[in-house]
Amino acid sequence: MFTPCPTERSQAMADRVEAFVRDVVIPYERDPRAGAHGPEAGLVAELRAKAVAAGVLTPQLLPDGGHMTHLETAAILKRAGLSPLGPVATNTMAPDEGNIFLLGKVATPAQKRRFLDKLITGQARxxxxxxxxxxxxxxxxxxxxxxxxxxxxxxxxxxxxxxxxxxxxxxxxxxxxxxxxxxxxxxxxxxxxxxxxxxxxxxxxxxxxxxxxxxxxxxxxxxxxxxxxxxxxxxxxxEGFRYAQLRLAPARLSHCMRWFGAVVRAQEISTAYATTRKAFGKLLVDHEGVGFMLADNLIELQQAALMIDWCAGVLDAGATGSVESSMTKVAVSEALFRIADRCVQIMGGMGVSRDTVVEQVFRELRAFRIYDGPTEVHKWSLAKKIKRDALAGASHG
The missing domain is CATH 2.40.110.10 (Butyryl-CoA Dehydrogenase, subunit A, domain 2)
Structure with a gap:
C-alpha cells in the first residue's frame, strides 16, 4: 500500500520506523496513559526512550542536522502513522514536527541551541x-x-x-x-x-x-x-505571516502523511475482520456490499498516496506549495475520512468499540477535516484563484 521510497536512505529509515511502530508501539495502544487529552508525559518519555534505542527518533532529520526531502519524509511519516502513538514515539507529531521545520529554517544559531535542540532530541515539546x-x-x-x-x-x-x-x-x-x-x-x-x-x-x-x-x-x-x-x-x-506560510504547507502535508498510515492500519484491521467473520453462510468479504467497500478503500488509499507524493515533489522543487498543499489537504483528508468510515461500517459493532484502534482513527480523521484549515476554507481559497486566473486570462485574450 505504501508507494516506493524515493532513496535508499529513506527506504532504510522507513523500514526501521515501520518495524518499530508495529513491534514496539502498537502494544501501548491499550495503555491507560494514552489519555483523553493525548498521551501523558510519562508514556511519551517511555516511548521516546525506546525510539532512541531503535534509532528512529526524529527520523526525518539527517545526522548533520539537515532535513530529508519532503518526498523522503513522506515515506517515513506514513509508516510512523501506522499507530496514533507512532508519531508521538518517533517525535514526528504535530505541532513539534512543524515547529522543528520552521525553527530549522528561520531561527538564529543561538535560538536553535536554546529552543530547537531540545525539540530535536525529544526532551521537550x-x-x-x-x-x-x-x-x-x-x-x-x-x-x-x-x-x-x-x-x-x-x-x-x-x-x-x-x-x-x-x-x-x-x-x-x-x-x-x-x-x-x-x-x-x-x-x-x-x-x-x-x-x-x-x-x-x-x-x-x-x-x-x-x-x-x-x-x-x-x-x-x-x-x-x-x-x-x-x-x-x-x-x-x-514577517510573522510570511513565516507562517513557510511552516503551513509542509505542516499540512505531514498531517496527511501521518493519517495516511493510520488509515492503512484501519484497512488492515477491517480486512482481517471481513476475511474471517462469517454472516449469512459466507465470509463478510464475499458479500458484495462489504467487498466493494474494501475495494473502494484500496483505490482511494492509492490516490491519497500519490497526491501526498505529488505535493511533496512540488515542495522539493522549491515552490511554496500553498495551492498544491490546499488541494492535497482537501483531497486526502476527505478520502481518508471516507475510508475510516467504511472500516467502521465493515466491522459493525466492533468498529464502534475501542477493542481496536479503528474507532480512534475514525475520530482523528473527523477532526483532521477541520484543523489546518477546514475543507470549505481551502475550496474557497482555490475558487478565488480559479476566478483570478480566469479573469487574468480573459484580459490577455
Missing part, C-alpha cells in the same frame, strides 16, 4: 500559538483577524491576548507566539519564541475534543503581560 477564540473575533482560518497584540517596551516586547485550540500547550517547554505588531488594517504579525511554563501564559482549560492523539490536548490560553526580549523574535519583526 512545543506549542504554536496562533488560533484565537471565535467568540471574541480572533484569528482562526483567517489569520488576518489576529487580535493578540505585541507592543514595544524599551528593549522588550509585551504581549497580551487569548488563544484557542493550542495543541500541546499543556506541558510544552517551547512556545512560538503569533502577535499583531502595529495598528490598522495593514498591521503585520511577528513570531516570538518563549520558554515555558511562564506565569504570563496561563492554560485556562484543556478542551474536550473528538480527537485524543496529541500530547497536551488542545487548550484555551490567556496571555497577560508576557514580556519577551527582542533577541527572542523569530526571524524579523512584522
Amino acid at each position: 512545543s506549542a504554536f500559538y496562533m488560533t484565537e477564540p471565535a467568540s471574541e473575533g480572533g484569528a482562526g482560518s483567517d489569520p488576518s483577524m489576529l487580535a493578540t497584540t505585541a507592543r514595544r517596551d524599551g528593549a522588550d516586547w509585551v504581549l497580551d491576548g487569548r488563544k484557542m485550540f493550542i495543541t500541546g500547550a499543556q506541558g510544552a517547554e517551547v512556545g512560538i507566539v503569533m502577535a499583531r505588531t502595529g495598528q490598522g488594517e495593514q498591521a503585520k504579525a511577528t513570531m516570538f519564541l518563549v520558554d515555558l511554563p511562564d506565569p504570563a501564559i496561563r492554560v485556562e482549560r484543556v478542551l474536550d475534543t473528538i480527537d485524543s492523539s496529541m500530547p497536551g490536548g488542545h487548550s484555551l490560553i490567556v496571555i497577560d503581560g508576557l514580556r519577551v526580549p527582542a533577541d527572542q523574535i523569530l526571524g524579523e519583526v512584522d
